[in-house]
Amino acid sequence: MTGVETRSGDAKRALRSELIAVRARLSQEERSEKSHAIAERVDRIAAVRDARTVALYAPLGTEVDSTELARRIGARGGRVVYPRSVVGERRLVFCRCDPAELVRGPLGAREPPAGAPEVALAEVDCVVMPGVAFSLDGLRLGRGGGYYDATLWAMPGSARVGVAFDVQVVPSLPREPHDAPLDALVTESRALTFARGAR
Numbered sequence: 196m197t198g199v200e201t202r203s204g205d206a207k208r209a210l211r212s213e214l215i216a217v218r219a220r221l222s223q224e225e226r227s228e229k230s231h232a233i234a235e236r237v238d239r240i241a242a243v244r245d246a247r248t249v250a251l252y253a254p255l256g257t258e259v260d261s262t263e264l265a266r267r268i269g270a271r272g273g274r275v276v277y278p279r280s281v282v283g284e285r286r287l288v289f290c291r292c293d294p295a296e297l298v299r300g301p302l303g304a305r306e307p308p309a310g311a312p313e314v315a316l317a318e319v320d321c322v323v324m325p326g327v328a329f330s331l332d333g334l335r336l337g338r339g340g341g342y343y344d345a346t347l348w349a350m351p352g353s354a355r356v357g358v359a360f361d362v363q364v365v366p367s368l369p370r371e372p373h374d375a376p377l378d379a380l381v382t383e384s385r386a387l388t389f390a391r392g393a394r
């Protein structure tokens with residue numbers, strides 16, 4: 196690892212604990228209300244509305260609640276898949292699963308159980324991701340495993356949409372070469388889209 200990458204790694208760690216604390220200050224009621232507004236807004240983004248298969252996530256801790264978005268996508272006939280962490284390989288696979296069947300995975304997030312049908316990465320039209328922080332230029336800071344980044348690089352045709360509360364958005368984030376930039380970022384107050392060429 197180069198010195199530059201080490202410094203941005205340190206900066207990411209500091210930002211991670213700061214932004215997790217900021218998000219935790221929202222009340223349960225605020226998070227629920229804002230998550231509903233985010234679901235409405237995400238569902239108006241063309242990349243999501245036109246997607247046949249959308250990768251969502253099972254909310255963990257104080258992340259944006261994806262339940263309403265799952266309901267909306269299902270209601271219009273879309274297919275929702277959830278990530279399973281392949282520990283040791285730093286990657287995700289996506290499986291079909293009823294939300295009620297999700298089980299606690301090795302990293303603490305709820306995931307599809309072993310045996311849930313896996314969907315090829317190329318079939319996933321859009322990936323909707325939670326994060327700890329997002330920047331106005333479309334970078335995402337996750338929990339630090341690098342799972343989404345590694346997987347997204349193997350999905351060049353999938354739209355990448357980050358979802359967050361306004362308090363998680365910062366002007367800029369330290370960028371490392373493996374970071375996979377977003378196509379869109381949606382909060383309770385706005386939707387930002389980023390040009391592919393610009394990233």
Ligand SMILES: Nc1nc2c(c(=O)[nH]1)N(C=O)[C@@H](CNc1ccc(C(=O)N[C@@H](CCC(=O)O)C(=O)O)cc1)CN2
Nearest residue numbers: 252253254255278280302303304325337338340342343
């Ligand atoms: N909801 C959700 N699902 C996700 C992710 C995520 O960030 N959020 N991931 C993004 O890559 C992948 C799983 N990676 C994870 C990486 C770290 C931790 C984590 O920090 N776990 C806590 C314990 C959480 C708990 O038990 O409440 C910990 O180890 O301290 C969780 C999941 C795929 N699924």
Ligand SMILES: Nc1ncnc2c1ncn2[C@@H]1O[C@H](COP(=O)(O)OP(=O)(O)OP(=O)(O)O)[C@@H](O)[C@H]1O
Nearest residue numbers: 204207335336337338339340341342343344345373
């Ligand atoms: N594709 C990759 N190849 C090599 N190392 C990687 C790759 N992706 C991430 N890493 C390493 O993994 C660690 C975590 O990366 P990073 O901080 O970008 O994760 P994150 O986006 O916050 O996590 P996640 O996507 O799991 O929520 C870093 O040490 C980084 O150098």
